[in-house]
Amino acid sequence: MPATVATSDLDVDVVVIGAGPAGETAAGRCADAGLAVAIVERELVGGECSYWGCIPSKTLIRPGDIVAAARRAPGAAEAVTGNVDAAAAFAQRDYMTNNWNDAGQLGWLDDKGIVFVRGTARLAGERVVEVETAEGGKQRLTARRAVVLATGTTPLMPPIDGLADVRPWNNRTITAAKQVPRRLLVLGGGAVGTEMTQACRRLGSEEVTIVDGAPRLLSREEPFVGEEVRAAFEAEGIRVHTGVRANAVRREGDGPVVATLSDGRQLTADEILVAVGRRPATTRVGLETVGLTPGEHVQVDARMRATGVPGDWLYAIGDCNGRALLTHMGKYHGRVVGDVIAGRDVGAGATDVVPRVTFTDPQVCAVGMTEADAVAAGLQIRCVTYGTGNVAGAYVQGNGITGTSKLVVDTQRRVVIGATFTGPGIQELLHSATVAIVGRVDLADLWHAVPSFPTVSEVWLRLLEAYGL
Numbered sequence: 263m264p265a266t267v268a269t270s271d272l273d274v275d276v277v278v279i280g281a282g283p284a285g286e287t288a289a290g291r292c293a294d295a296g297l298a299v300a301i302v303e304r305e306l307v308g309g310e311c312s313y314w315g316c317i318p319s320k321t322l323i324r325p326g327d328i329v330a331a332a333r334r335a336p337g338a339a340e341a342v343t344g345n346v347d348a349a350a351a352f353a354q355r356d357y358m359t360n361n362w363n364d365a366g367q368l369g370w371l372d373d374k375g376i377v378f379v380r381g382t383a384r385l386a387g388e389r390v391v392e393v394e395t396a397e398g399g400k401q402r403l404t405a406r407r408a409v410v411l412a413t414g415t416t417p418l419m420p421p422i423d424g425l426a427d428v429r430p431w432n433n434r435t436i437t438a439a440k441q442v443p444r445r446l447l448v449l450g451g452g453a454v455g456t457e458m459t460q461a462c463r464r465l466g467s468e469e470v471t472i473v474d475g476a477p478r479l480l481s482r483e484e485p486f487v488g489e490e491v492r493a494a495f496e497a498e499g500i501r502v503h504t505g506v507r508a509n510a511v512r513r514e515g516d517g518p519v520v521a522t523l524s525d526g527r528q529l530t531a532d533e534i535l536v537a538v539g540r541r542p543a544t545t546r547v548g549l550e551t552v553g554l555t556p557g558e559h560v561q562v563d564a565r566m567r568a569t570g571v572p573g574d575w576l577y578a579i580g581d582c583n584g585r586a587l588l589t590h591m592g593k594y595h596g597r598v599v600g601d602v603i604a605g606r607d608v609g610a611g612a613t614d615v616v617p618r619v620t621f622t623d624p625q626v627c628a629v630g631m632t633e634a635d636a637v638a639a640g641l642q643i644r645c646v647t648y649g650t651g652n653v654a655g656a657y658v659q660g661n662g663i664t665g666t667s668k669l670v671v672d673t674q675r676r677v678v679i680g681a682t683f684t685g686p687g688i689q690e691l692l693h694s695a696t697v698a699i700v701g702r703v704d705l706a707d708l709w710h711a712v713p714s715f716p717t718v719s720e721v722w723l724r725l726l727e728a729y730g731l
């Protein structure tokens with residue numbers, strides 16, 4: 263079903279700029295509350311997540327994960343007689359992204375009664391949004407109540423000598439690729455870099471090298487995370503270089519890319535993927551017309567109101583406010599902002615407890631503070647760890663399952679403030695930790711939350727026992 267498309271100037275209650283997961287959620291929540299909503303999108307409704315982020319990357323990761331899981335389980339292992347079928351995996355990715363077509367999402371907007379404008383929007387002062395439409399026209403949208411910025415981010419290209427000239431890949435190139443390069447060099451050992459490194463190796467890249475300037479991969483997480491992921495990568499033939507940076511890159515014509523690292527080493531690859539971070543897409547959205555600085559994250563308070571803008575009419579949600587570059591957090595911001603604009607009570611406002619899963623094998627699942635975060639915050643803490651592979655729920659999944667589980671406990675309040683789990687296929691374990699942290703569940707009460715046998719969740723019990731309960 264096509265969306266209701268605005269073709270002339272419009273007055274509505276709420277204008278949302280950007281129809282990624284954050285903007286769509288905010289628009290839907292406002293519409294559900296009976297408000298008149300218009301949403302502007304310059305590319306595809308669904309945003310980075312649906313077409314060049316979460317969905318295609320997880321789709322490409324999944325086949326390799328299943329094959330690896332089967333290889334760990336005798337009986338299934340014998341049935342694995344070949345490698346991942348990359349062509350089929352790419353075809354599934356095409357299906358999951360709807361071949362980069364947002365017709366399905368437009369139907370959702372229409373069902374919600376949200377007016378859709380395809381074009382590039384910018385603020386033009388208080389409550390006014392000007393749109394250059396996809397057809398080349400101009401439209402002026404006026405918001406009676408609020409404007410919500412949900413413009414997301416774009417890939418950050420670091421100032422490496424020669425980088426711009428070697429046709430570097432970014433998240434869009436790799437998630438939309440038709441095949442994997444034979445030799446791939448990845449710059450950046452964060453979530454995107456590590457996930458795509460392993461995905462490409464498992465989809466058939468013969469040589470994959472990942473480089474990160476930090477001492478470890480996934481360096482913002484607990485130190486054991488980077489060590490375990492590195493060991494798993496090296497066991498799969500992936501080369502890992504940490505504590506070094508690429509200083510210069512060159513490509514002669516259609517030849518390979520040659521990167522020179524800060525320690526003088528040279529690496530050669532057919533393609534180079536740059537995954538070193540994101541910059542806010544706030545450069546050309548008219549921030550200067552409301553007293554904010556273009557190109558920076560839009561700072562917000564716990565109700566997602568842009569700080570420094572009088573009148574309570576401008577909000578910023580999702581990646582563009584820089585609080586947590588994750589779809590589920592952007593959608594949460596969208597729900598918060600929808601309720602705030604509709605005049606509903608949102609309690610204390612948005613929480614900063616951020617659950618995060620890196621879909622490598624081993625998976626890395628973390629929420630709340632790491633030990634280092636808690637120490638830096640001056641909290642009195644005690645940490646406990648236990649082997650994720652040492653519970654029956656892990657044994658029954660197959661052989662050789664390892665990993666680490668760790669809780670950071672605030673000893674004064676006797677509540678968990680951080681949790682990290684590594685191991686294969688454990689992403690569903692994370693929400694239990696999120697509930698414990700957000701709900702500030704007393705440790706003594708947690709002890710009565712009995713995990714089922716045989717599940718990996720039994721690791722909770724072992725962690726509490728390690729704490730002395």
Ligand SMILES: Cc1cc2nc3c(=O)[nH]c(=O)nc-3n(C[C@H](O)[C@H](O)[C@H](O)COP(=O)(O)OP(=O)(O)OC[C@H]3O[C@@H](n4cnc5c(N)ncnc54)[C@H](O)[C@@H]3O)c2cc1C
Nearest residue numbers: 280282283284304309310311315383414580581587588589
């Ligand atoms: C490879 C990769 C994998 C990822 N995997 C995960 C994952 O597994 N889980 C997870 O939680 N997160 C993941 N992320 C992060 C996730 O994609 C983002 O956090 C999420 O897309 C942010 O949503 P958003 O709505 O804030 O912004 P976006 O999704 O970036 O959407 C912003 C939208 O605004 C539009 N826009 C921008 N400026 C204008 C303008 N002036 N006028 C009109 N429209 C405009 C853009 O075209 C875009 O569609 C991944 C990211 C990448 C790159």
